[in-house]
Amino acid sequence: MTLVTTKTLSRAFGDSTTMLRRSLKHMVRYPSMTVTLIGMPVVFLLLFVYVFGGTLGAGLGGAAGGRAEYANYVAPGILLMTIAANAQGTAISVAMDMTEGVIARFRTMAIARVSVLTGHVLGSVIQAVLGLAVVTGVALLVGFRPTAGLAGWLAAAGVLVLIAFAITWLSVALGMVTKTVEAASNLPMPLVFLPFLGSGFVPPESMPTVLRVFAEYQPFTPFIETVRGLLLGTPIGNSAVLTVAWSAGIALAGYVWAKALFNREPAA
Amino acid sequence: MTFEPTRPAIAVRDLRKSFGDQVVLDGIDLTVPSGTVFALLGPNGAGKTTIVRILSTLIGADGGDLRVAGHDVVREPDSVRAAIGVTGQFAAVDNLLTGEENLLLMAALHHLGKRAGRRRAAELLDRFGLTEAARKPVATYSGGMRRRLDLAMGLVGDPRVVFLDEPTTGLDPRSRRGLWDVVRGLVADGVTVLLTTQYLEEADQLADRIALLDHGRLVAEGTAAELKRQVPGGHVRLSFSDPRDLAAAARALGGGSADDDELTLRVPGDGGVRSLRALLDRLDDAGVEVGDLTVHTPDLDDVFLALTGGTDRADRAKESAR
Known part of the structure; x- marks a missing residue:
């Protein structure tokens, strides 16, 4: 029907x-949100490396011990947690934005409606990349020692952006x-707790058993295994394929859901 | 003034809308000729805002044939959106941006191009007296400034039809007058304005035609003068210190309703300067001493009283207007 x-x-x-551009300006004007979103995974990283890391690392039984x-083991999980925390911020800013009168104005303008949502998604993905960079930096400072070459780093970055994009579309819908x-x-x-499980x-x-089965079949496990494999050379297996499939599925579902929610008639 | 035989800017036939079981609009017919100001007057809950929301494509109607700027509101919403500007009851501005950024955002969404966008923003900031506050976040603006910015944002795309939903509610008298001037300026540029208001005076000042809305129905439509003629509320109240003066005044004016206990006389009249002067001249000629004089002009409540035919309904209107 539509051409x-x-x-x-x-x-x-x-x-x-x-x-x-509007979303980015909002982030600059309201930096406390960005700081909180990046601060949380950093705190978890420090907590797990310095408080629990000695004991947990011993349990891993690796060569370094x-x-x-443990810093090597936990860093990829914290990176995924960064994306999940960012998603929470996305949902909050979308929900806040929907209460603003300017959204009603956008609805009465001859613009591509979906751009109201894509603006949020792209802004959030940029914010996630910023967060991932900071968290990676801190991880490197506290002993994260990836073995990857440039190709591995680039591939890991690509995978993380893909996941962030998917989770962000879902959280835009959650915000509405x-x-x-x-x-x-x-x-x-x-979402923030899924890396734990x-x-x-x-x-x-x-x-x-129950937790293990859940862990094996939830998307964050292949997400983490793929990033871990790319950065540290651990076996990836079918995780990469699962990651792409999950991301595509979540992004599509989030997009369709968010679009349907936005096109609902606004309350009277 | 010339009348162009063009199609009307807004044409509405049998507009219906319910929210659940509640009928909000019960068969509205409206025709607004191009380049005129049309006021929808009524208390809160009469359905004014709902009409604006439907005609500006924000919500759908349950039924009716609706055309704005020549386009069908249901079938060609994007063509309607391209032709309209909307200013709501609650300022539709982005609070985290500055006034200038808000206007540049609108310019970008109208695809004006960078240079043209900047020029348009500067022009509107100047026209609405916001140049000084242009670089300040909107969150720091006063109510009147926000409303002016809101209106300016609706004008960035040079709309042919402008919807103003209670544009002056909550504004101080000076800001209100400023906004009235802006509306007059729009009309001078050939823009069609559909305005909703609770104030008869506002409709009186601005509108070519006024429709009275009550409980989702149009109860009257006409020019301000036509509507006021239907209102018996206008009168002059004279009070006296001496019963003899009261009697003499009643004789001199040949009528009015006298209240012998309060020593007052109510004389029908619109309170205009000319008629007041004539009234006082006649009292002077008769040598009557007047203690006090008050003029009562018809207001929205009187209009409702007269046109909905009953104190009960007017009281309800008053109640919901609060």
């Missing part, structure tokens, strides 16, 4: 760029499905 013309596409692209071994900003900040909370902090083999 996607180049004109429609270029309008969607242009309007998305405009909305991205102890804290150094709730009625209040408070609810929007709670809804993505489970996967291979992020300890190997799933050490968990009781």
